[in-house]
Amino acid sequence: MNEKLKKFREYREKMNKRMIDTDNKVIKRIINLDTNTYMKGALSSKEKEMLGLVSSMVLRCDDCISYHLEQCHKLDVTNEEMYEIFSIANLVGGTIVIPHTRRALEYWDMLNQEQGENK
Amino acid sequence: MNEKLKKFREYREKMNKRMIDTDNKVIKRIINLDTNTYMKGALSSKEKEMLGLVSSMVLRCDDCISYHLEQCHKLDVTNEEMYEIFSIANLVGGTIVIPHTRRALEYWDMLNQEQGENK
Amino acid sequence: MNEKLKKFREYREKMNKRMIDTDNKVIKRIINLDTNTYMKGALSSKEKEMLGLVSSMVLRCDDCISYHLEQCHKLDVTNEEMYEIFSIANLVGGTIVIPHTRRALEYWDMLNQEQGENK
Amino acid sequence: MNEKLKKFREYREKMNKRMIDTDNKVIKRIINLDTNTYMKGALSSKEKEMLGLVSSMVLRCDDCISYHLEQCHKLDVTNEEMYEIFSIANLVGGTIVIPHTRRALEYWDMLNQEQGENK
Amino acid sequence: MNEKLKKFREYREKMNKRMIDTDNKVIKRIINLDTNTYMKGALSSKEKEMLGLVSSMVLRCDDCISYHLEQCHKLDVTNEEMYEIFSIANLVGGTIVIPHTRRALEYWDMLNQEQGENK
Amino acid sequence: MNEKLKKFREYREKMNKRMIDTDNKVIKRIINLDTNTYMKGALSSKEKEMLGLVSSMVLRCDDCISYHLEQCHKLDVTNEEMYEIFSIANLVGGTIVIPHTRRALEYWDMLNQEQGENK
Numbered sequence: 001m002n003e004k005l006k007k008f009r010e011y012r013e014k015m016n017k018r019m020i021d022t023d024n025k026v027i028k029r030i031i032n033l034d035t036n037t038y039m040k041g042a043l044s045s046k047e048k049e050m051l052g053l054v055s056s057m058v059l060r061c062d063d064c065i066s067y068h069l070e071q072c073h074k075l076d077v078t079n080e081e082m083y084e085i086f087s088i089a090n091l092v093g094g095t096i097v098i099p100h101t102r103r104a105l106e107y108w109d110m111l112n113q114e115q116g117e118n119k
Numbered sequence: 120m121n122e123k124l125k126k127f128r129e130y131r132e133k134m135n136k137r138m139i140d141t142d143n144k145v146i147k148r149i150i151n152l153d154t155n156t157y158m159k160g161a162l163s164s165k166e167k168e169m170l171g172l173v174s175s176m177v178l179r180c181d182d183c184i185s186y187h188l189e190q191c192h193k194l195d196v197t198n199e200e201m202y203e204i205f206s207i208a209n210l211v212g213g214t215i216v217i218p219h220t221r222r223a224l225e226y227w228d229m230l231n232q233e234q235g236e237n238k
Numbered sequence: 239m240n241e242k243l244k245k246f247r248e249y250r251e252k253m254n255k256r257m258i259d260t261d262n263k264v265i266k267r268i269i270n271l272d273t274n275t276y277m278k279g280a281l282s283s284k285e286k287e288m289l290g291l292v293s294s295m296v297l298r299c300d301d302c303i304s305y306h307l308e309q310c311h312k313l314d315v316t317n318e319e320m321y322e323i324f325s326i327a328n329l330v331g332g333t334i335v336i337p338h339t340r341r342a343l344e345y346w347d348m349l350n351q352e353q354g355e356n357k
Numbered sequence: 358m359n360e361k362l363k364k365f366r367e368y369r370e371k372m373n374k375r376m377i378d379t380d381n382k383v384i385k386r387i388i389n390l391d392t393n394t395y396m397k398g399a400l401s402s403k404e405k406e407m408l409g410l411v412s413s414m415v416l417r418c419d420d421c422i423s424y425h426l427e428q429c430h431k432l433d434v435t436n437e438e439m440y441e442i443f444s445i446a447n448l449v450g451g452t453i454v455i456p457h458t459r460r461a462l463e464y465w466d467m468l469n470q471e472q473g474e475n476k
Numbered sequence: 477m478n479e480k481l482k483k484f485r486e487y488r489e490k491m492n493k494r495m496i497d498t499d500n501k502v503i504k505r506i507i508n509l510d511t512n513t514y515m516k517g518a519l520s521s522k523e524k525e526m527l528g529l530v531s532s533m534v535l536r537c538d539d540c541i542s543y544h545l546e547q548c549h550k551l552d553v554t555n556e557e558m559y560e561i562f563s564i565a566n567l568v569g570g571t572i573v574i575p576h577t578r579r580a581l582e583y584w585d586m587l588n589q590e591q592g593e594n595k
Numbered sequence: 596m597n598e599k600l601k602k603f604r605e606y607r608e609k610m611n612k613r614m615i616d617t618d619n620k621v622i623k624r625i626i627n628l629d630t631n632t633y634m635k636g637a638l639s640s641k642e643k644e645m646l647g648l649v650s651s652m653v654l655r656c657d658d659c660i661s662y663h664l665e666q667c668h669k670l671d672v673t674n675e676e677m678y679e680i681f682s683i684a685n686l687v688g689g690t691i692v693i694p695h696t697r698r699a700l701e702y703w704d705m706l707n708q709e710q711g712e713n714k
Binding site for chain 4: 180
Binding site: 487488491492494495498499500501502503506507510531532535537538539540 | 655674675678679681682683685686690691693694696697698700701704
C-alpha cells in the first residue's frame with residue numbers, strides 16, 4: 001500500500017478512536033452524525049460525498065479532502081467527474097484553492113494507482 | 120412577484136452589467152467562467168448547481184446561496200434533496216451556517232410559492 | 239421592547255421552527271445538539287456561552303453573535319467581561335472583526351437598556 | 358450627500374467612539390494601530406490602502422471594503438486601478454467575492470458621483 | 477522532552493525573535509498586544525486562554541491551537557474542561573474542525589505525558 | 596539551492612502540469628487567468644504581486660504565500676516594504692496570521708540568502 005495513504009488512514013483511525021475515548025457526549029454525537037449524514041436518502045451517497053468533498057475544498061481542509069476523495073473513489077466517481085468537482089471548488093473558492101487541488105489530485109492519482117494494483 | 124425575489128434579481132442583473140462595463144478583462148472572464156462551469160459535462164447541471172450551493176453555504180455568502188437556490192429550483196431539485204444539501208452544509212460548516220440556512224429556507228419557500236402562483 | 243431585539247428574536251424563532259418542520263433528521267439533531275452543548279458540564283453555561291460568542295465573532299456571523307450576546311446577558315456576564323471577550327476576538331480575528339464588534343456593542347447596549355426598563 | 362454614504366459614515370463614527378468609550382485597553386490600542394498602520398512608510402499610504410482593500414475583499418467584509426474604498430478614493434486611486442484590485446480579489450478569493458464586488462462597485466460609483474457634485 | 481513539543485517551541489521562539497528583529501513597529505506592537513491581552517482582567521487568564529483556544533480552533537490554525545493548549549495546560553484546565561472546549565469548537569465550526577481536533581488532542585496528550593514525566 | 600525552496604518549486608511545477616493534464620477547460624482557464632491577472636496594467640506587476648501576497652496571507656495559505664513571495668522578490672520588493680505588507684496582513688487578519696508570518700519570514704530570508712549566493 002502507498003505509504004501516504006497508509007499513514008493518513010492509520011492516523012485518522014487512531015485519533016478518531018481517541019476522540020471517542022474522551023467520552024464527551026457532544027464529540028461522540030458529532031462523529032456519529034458525520035457518518036449518518038452521508039448515507040443514502042433523497043440524494044445518493046455518491047452525490048452526498050461529492051457535496052462533502054467540494055465543501056472541504058472551498059474550506060481548504062486537506063485531511064477532510066483526502067477523506068472525501070476516498071469515499072468518492074469507493075463510490076465510483078470517475079476522473080472526469082472528479083475534475084469537474086475540482087473546477088467548481090476552484091471557481092467558487094478562487095486560486096487560493098489551487099494548492100489544495102494539487103494535493104487532492106496527487107491523492108486521487110494514488111487512489112487510482114492503488115486500485116490498479118489490487119485488480 | 121415576491122418583492123424580495125424581485126429586488127435580489129434586479130440588483131444582481133444591474134450590477135453584473137456594471138461589472139462587465141468596467142471592461143476589465145479578468146473580471147469579464149471570471150463572470151464568463153461562472154456561467155460555463157455549471158453547464159452539463161460529466162456531471163449534470165443539477166449536480167453542479169448543488170455543488171455550487173453547498174460551497175456557497177459553507178462559505179456563508181447569502182447572495183451566492185440565493186442565486187444557486189434559484190438555479191437548483193429551475194433544475195427541479197426536490198424539497199427533500201434540498202434539505203439534505205442544507206444538512207451537509209450545516210454538518211461540515213457547523214452551527215455558524217444556521218442563520219444562513221434560515222434565510223436559505225425562507226428563500227426556497229418563496230421560490231416554491233412563486234412557482235405555485237405561476238401554475 | 240426594542241424593535242431590533244424583537245425582530246431578531248421573532249425571525250429566529252419562526253425560522254428555527256421552519257427548520258425543524260423540514261423533518262430532516264440531521265438538521266433536527268444539529269439544532270438539538272446546539273442547545274445541549276451549552277448546558278452546564280465541567281464548564282459553566284456562562285463559560286460555554288462566552289466560548290460560543292468569541293467563536294461567532296472571529297467567524298464573523300452577526301446573527302450568531304446576537305444570539306450568544308443574549309445568552310451571555312442572561313447569565314450575567316458583566317460589561318467589563320464582555321469588553322474583554324471583544325478584545326480577544328479583535329486581537330485573534332483582526333480588524334476585520336471591528337464592524338461586527340460595532341454591531342455587537344450596539345446590541346449589547348440594547349440588552350442592557352431593555353433590562354433597565356424591565357426593572 | 359448620498360444617503361448611503363452618509364449613513365455608513367455616521368454609524369461608523371458613532372460606534373467607533375462607543376468602542377473607545379469601553380475604555381478597554383486592547384480595543385483602544387487596536388483602533389489606534391488601525392490608523393497608524395496605513396501611514397506612509399516604505400510603502401505609500403495609497404499602496405497600503407490598496408492592500409487593506411484587497412484584504413477586506415477576500416475576507417468579504419462589506420463595511421471594511423467601504424472604508425478602504427473611501428480611503429483609496431481620497432488618495433486618488435483611479436477607476437482602472439480600482440478595477441484591477443477588484444480583479445485580483447475575485448481571482449484569489451473566487452466567485453464568492455462577486456456579490457461583495459457588486460456592492461463595492463456601487464459604493465465606488467457613489468464616491469465618484471459625490472466628488473463630481475462637490476467640484 | 478517530547479520531540480514534537482520541543483520542535484514546536486523552538487521554532488516558535490526563534491521566529492518570534494526574527495519577527496521582532498524586523499523592527500517594524502506594527503508587528504512589534506501586535507506581538508506585544510498578543511501577550512498583554514491574555515493577562516488577568518475582569519476575566520481570569522484561564523478563561524481568556526480558553527477563549528483564545530476556541531477561536532484558534534474554529535479558525536483552524538494548528539500552531540495557534542498548540543500555543544493556547546500549552547497556556548491552558550499551564551493554567552490547569554482539566555481534561556473534561558478541554559473536551560468541552562473541543563466540543564464547542566466542533567459544534568460551531570463544524571466537522572471541518574475534526575482534523576484539527578485530532579491533532580489538538582494528540583498535542584494535549586503529549587502535554588499531559590510530559591507533565592507526568594516531570595513529576 | 597536551498598532544499599526547501601527547491602522542493603516547493605519542483606512540486607508546484609509538477610502538479611501544475613498535472614492539473615493542466617486533466618484537460619478540464621475550467622481548470623486550465625483558471626490557471627491561465629492566474630498568470631494574466633498579475634501582468635502590468637494600470638497597476639504595476641510589483642503592486643499586483645503585493646496585493647496577491649497580502650490576500651494569501653489573510654486567507655492563510657502557505658503555498659500561495661510562498662509563491663507570491665517569490666514573485667515579489669523577483670520584482671525587487673525591499674525588506675522594509677515586505678515587513679509593511681506583513682504588518683497589514685497581521686493587523687487586518689489578526690494574530691491568527693502570525694504562524695503564517697513566521698513561515699513567510701523564513702521563506703523570505705531564504706530567498707534573500709539564495710540571491711546573495713548567486714551574486
